[in-house]
Amino acid sequence: MSDFWSWYIIILVVINIVAIWGLLHFTRELDVTPEEDGTTGHAYDGIKEYNNPLPRWWLYMFYITIIYSVVYLIVYPGMGNYAGTFGWSSAGQHQEQVDDANAKFGPIFEKYAKIEVEELVKEKKAVVMGQRIFANTCFACHGSDARGAPGYPNLTDSGWLYGSTPDDIKMSITNGRTGVMPPMGAALGEDGLKDVVAYVLTLSGRESPTGDAEAGKAKFVICSACHGAEGKGNPLMGAPDLTDSVWLYGGSPMLIAKTVTEGRMGVMPAHRDILTAEQIHLVTAYIYSLTNQ
Ligand code: HEC
Ligand code: HEC
Known part of the structure; x- marks a missing residue:
């Protein structure tokens, strides 16, 4: 001051x-x-x-x-x-409490940090600690049950943008992720958009009342650079698999058209400065436990 x-x-x-x-x-x-x-x-x-x-x-x-x-x-x-x-000072008091907590939990964190995530999920206590960290740090975006919301991925299902291994999950949490779906409305034009949406619907086994899926398939080449020739996605850039029933932004024809026209940009913030490496290890175990028990 x-x-x-x-x-x-x-x-x-x-x-x-x-x-x-x-x-x-x-x-x-x-x-x-x-x-x-x-x-x-x-x-x-x-x-x-x-x-x-x-x-x-x-x-x-x-x-x-x-x-x-x-x-x-x-x-x-x-x-x-x-x-x-x-x-x-309030900062001093906070530091004291942090030091106390570190002295108390430090040895436990250290013990768990040495155990591989695949093994750690079998330790109920570790998973509960990870769940607490999740409830404090992640629930606002991913929901208290980790089931997400439109734009915020469900972490309990089989669909993964960036991969499902412990290393992939840990990377997502530590460094954050940014998924960029460019707006394609102008490139496709009105009919092109209808055709592409029709084609995307067929990828997950549906039929579209409007648009020509065959024509859409031909136009999908501009999408395949990211989503892959078969629309199965690419974990390197977080391009979602369009052939499954898992949708980040919604799988209705209207929402797909909106995504393709306007583009999307989902941001998972980096947590390396918010959580310690040991805490990230535990919360990774919790996330991993949701689909691997
Ligand atoms: C530059 C790479 C890139 C290109 C080109 C691209 N996409 Fe995407 N697309 C992405 C990414 C990345 C996401 C996820 C965005 C996010 O995480 O916010 C995405 C998301 C989507 C979604 C939402 C999926 C869901 O689960 O809700 C649809 C639908 C989609 N793209 C269709 C298309 C179509 C159709 C085209 C071609 C016209 C296309 N994309 C071109 C990268 C791309
Ligand atoms: C500010 C909101 C926000 C917070 C807080 C947040 N996330 Fe995320 N997270 C996202 C978004 C948005 C994405 C999807 C990014 C994209 O679209 O590319 C994501 C993606 C992820 C992914 C990758 C999912 C996949 O399908 O590959 C994991 C894992 C994850 N988050 C875990 C966590 C954990 C654990 C925490 C807490 C430590 C956390 N997130 C906190 C918004 C958030």
């Missing part, structure tokens, strides 16, 4: 404390001449007000809170850049 803002906060805090003390001091008793009946003369709805001070204990409680705030501001941070005599 710059010196200006530091002083700005210090001055505001001091003014506030002094003002509260002053308010308390000057309102202990009102400086009015009482009426004959001993009241201040203020009346509201027939209720009159005596000029009585606050009960002592009550007044002292207010003073105690002021003293408390001053002591607090001496020992804890609160006055701009001043760190407080205890040297406490």
Whole structure:
């Protein structure tokens, strides 16, 4: 924080404390001449007000809170850049908790890190730890049951964009993935689009009411560079298999047409700076366990 803002906060805090003390001091008793009946003369709805001070204990409680705030501001941070005599900081407290957790879980993580994922899935405790990491870090995108959502792959089925081996999965998590499906609407034109969609539908054993699948097959050459000549996909670039029943963005003719026209770009963020290598190993085991038990 710059010196200006530091002083700005210090001055505001001091003014506030002094003002509260002053308010308390000057309102202990009102400086009015009482009426004959001993009241201040203020009346509201027939209720009159005596000029009585606050009960002592009550007044002292207010003073105690002021003293408390001053002591607090001496020992804890609160006055701009001043760190407080205890040297406490939220970052420091967090680091302490992280160190504690590392001391506690470190040996367990280390033990599991040495076990291959294929073996680790048999250790129930390890899978549960991986599941917890998943629930903390991944559920917002992949869902709490890892079944995903449109655009976010289901991790419990047989369809994999980037491969299903432990190494593939670990790579996806560690370095992230970006799948780029280019927009093809302009290249295909309106009829071309209908034909290609019709052809894509036949790949998963369906028929299209519109479009000419045969003509679409001929146009599919511009797709095959990524999806493969038979439409079976390519894990190197995350191009999905179009012949199965697993759809990332939806397999209806309308959604396929939308994907092909506008393109798609799914981003799996890299987690190498968010999780440790040991945590990634455990969450990989959890993901692997979903399809390999
Ligand atoms: C440059 C490579 C590339 C080309 C060319 C390409 N695609 Fe794709 N396609 C991809 C990738 C990568 C994805 C996955 C996008 C993602 O993960 O967000 C994808 C996704 C799709 C999907 C969505 C599948 C699903 O599961 O929801 C369809 C349908 C599709 N492509 C059809 C086509 C068709 C038809 C063509 C040709 C007209 C084509 N693609 C050309 C790379 C390509
Ligand atoms: C911000 C959203 C987001 C978060 C958080 C996220 N993912 Fe992903 N993940 C995605 C998307 C989107 C894809 C698909 C990328 C693509 O379309 O090419 C993906 C792909 C994957 C894949 C590859 C799937 C395949 O079919 O090959 C794996 C494995 C995976 N994620 C696991 C995880 C794990 C484990 C975590 C938590 C540590 C995680 N993801 C966190 C969005 C996310």
